[in-house]
Amino acid sequence: MKPTANSPAEVRLNNVSFSYGEAAFEFDVTFRPGRVTAVMGPSGSGKSTLLNLVAGFEMPASGRVLIGERDVTVDPPAARPVSMVFQENNLFAHLTVEQNVGLGRSPSLRLTDADRTAVAGALEHTGLGGKGRRLPRELSGGERQRVALARVLVRERPVLLLDEPFASLGPALREDMLELVAAMQEERGMTVLFVTHQPEDARRISHDMVFIEGGRVAATGAIGEFFGGGGPEAFRRYIGAS
Ligand code: ADP
Numbered sequence: 001m002k003p004t005a006n007s008p009a010e011v012r013l014n015n016v017s018f019s020y021g022e023a024a025f026e027f028d029v030t031f032r033p034g035r036v037t038a039v040m041g042p043s044g045s046g047k048s049t050l051l052n053l054v055a056g057f058e059m060p061a062s063g064r065v066l067i068g069e070r071d072v073t074v075d076p077p078a079a080r081p082v083s084m085v086f087q088e089n090n091l092f093a094h095l096t097v098e099q100n101v102g103l104g105r106s107p108s109l110r111l112t113d114a115d116r117t118a119v120a121g122a123l124e125h126t127g128l129g130g131k132g133r134r135l136p137r138e139l140s141g142g143e144r145q146r147v148a149l150a151r152v153l154v155r156e157r158p159v160l161l162l163d164e165p166f167a168s169l170g171p172a173l174r175e176d177m178l179e180l181v182a183a184m185q186e187e188r189g190m191t192v193l194f195v196t197h198q199p200e201d202a203r204r205i206s207h208d209m210v211f212i213e214g215g216r217v218a219a220t221g222a223i224g225e226f227f228g229g230g231g232p233e234a235f236r237r238y239i240g241a242s
């Protein structure tokens with residue numbers, strides 16, 4: 001059965017090791033199904049690497065990456081039940097908003113009626129109704145990030161990977177986007193891995209926290225344990241410095 005957003009999936013890195021030359025990573029961590037987990041840690045600690053291992057852009061040297069019951073290490077990125085949003089939104093400049101979102105359903109843009117309905121719904125949902133025929137350059141930065149989110153919405157995958165998706169946006173737009181993600185997540189019960197440098201963004205939408213340092217998970221827990229002076233010392237030092 002094809003996994004859907006209606007069946008939240010646990011994401012588990014089971015004794016995963018990986019390296020980029022000198023930079024070595026050991027991840028052994030579980031992300032609880034149907035929850036938002038903030039992934040925080042210093043620059044270069046391995047947050048993007050962790051997400052890339054889940055998405056399939058990198059392959060572990062050893063260990064397993066499980067999504068639900070399935071070990072996905074053998075599956076190419078397109079076959080994994082995940083969607084990813086990056087800091088740079090990677091829209092195609094020569095395609096309209098509608099087409100960019102349609103790519104989430106069909107990489108060849110051969111859209112069925114059901115696909116078109118899903119695209120229209122996602123544009124409505126993200127406040128882009130009426131802007132479907134525009135090109136990315138005819139949109140604001142915040143609107144372009146909404147297009148990237150709409151493309152993720154139409155994919156209907158149970159796992160959402162967010163790699164600092166709002167880092168380049170101002171506070172008001174960031175707030176809008178957080179609200180959108182929180183609403184989407186609540187509606188669909190997706191499992192979300194949310195990399196952010198902004199403690200207040202993490203607190204705003206996350207249930208759990210995974211704190212990474214030096215290529216390893218240094219601490220995990222409910223989000224509330226990490227704020228108000230809580231969390232391990234390394235975490236307090238990190239948010240104090242960020
Ligand atoms: P973060 O997202 O936490 O800032 P990354 O996962 O991007 O950290 O990077 C972790 C470490 O791996 C860094 O030392 C970085 O220089 C290195 N690294 C990341 N991507 C690559 C790559 N494609 N090739 C070589 N080294 C990389």
Ligand code: MG
Pocket residue numbers: 047048049163
């Ligand atoms: Mg990164």
